[in-house]
Amino acid sequence: MHFKLDNFKPIKSAEIKVNDLTLIFGDNNTGKTYLAYALYGLLSKWGNVALGIEFLDKEQRKSFLGNKQIKINKRDLNKEEILNSLALAYAKTMASEVFLSQSELSPKIQLLNIDFVKNKKIKRQIGQDDWLYLTINEESIEIQIDSEYEIDFRMVNHLILKEIFSVPNIFISVSERLGVSLFQKDLDENTANII
Structure with a gap:
């Protein structure tokens, strides 16, 4: 997965490839922490970012709601359009939810090389006696609902978008912040000895 961020706080442009272990390092005051928190915010809130983004077109949605099942060939999905919609939705909310403020320039995010599961x-379970079954294989995505009642499609759409992409679980540890808290007692003792 590649994450690209432009025009955000001190970051003019940054791109990062997320691997099993990803280290971000560089000079002070270059935006490393902003980049790490922006990436963390996206991956930890992936499901929330997917709210309101359409997965199926109108015809597919109508067929799905009528039959309560659908099988979609992955080749028929516009993966890049879905990812661009996710990136745009996150960029709009990132400043307020992750950082509480933002400059006049709108941040721009690109998500690249994210594959379908x-x-x-x-x-x-999507209701008291209602179930959603999602089966994903190499070629297709099969969705089935077991319910006697009409289902809120937005919730189904959200669950599908949350599950179909191979998004890494993320843990963030910003070293200088972690180091200060780990060694606070030593720092206090050394400061006391100097005085």
């Missing part, structure tokens, strides 16, 4: 089966 290859194999996954999910059974999710």
Whole structure:
């Protein structure tokens, strides 16, 4: 996965490739912490970012709600358009939710090299006696609802978008912030000895 961020706080442009272990390092006051927190905010709130983004077109949605099941070939999905919608939605909310303020320039985010999940089966309760079944394989995504009642499609759409992409779980540890808290007692003792 590649995450690209432009025009955000001190960051004019930055791109990062997320691996199993990703280290961000560089000179002081260059935006490393902003980049790390922006990436963390996106990946930790992936499901919330997906709210309001349409996964199925109108015809597919109508068919799905009528039949309570649908099978979609992954090749028929516009993955880049979905990712661009996710990036735009996150960029709009990032300044207020992650950082509480922003300059006049709107941040621009790009998500690249994010793949669909290859194999996954999910059974999710979406009501008292209502179930969503999501089966993802190499070629297709199959969605089925077991319910006697009409289902709120926005919730189903949200669950699908949350699960179909291979998004890494993330843990963030900003070293200078962590180091200060770990060694605070030593720092206090050394300061006391100097005085």
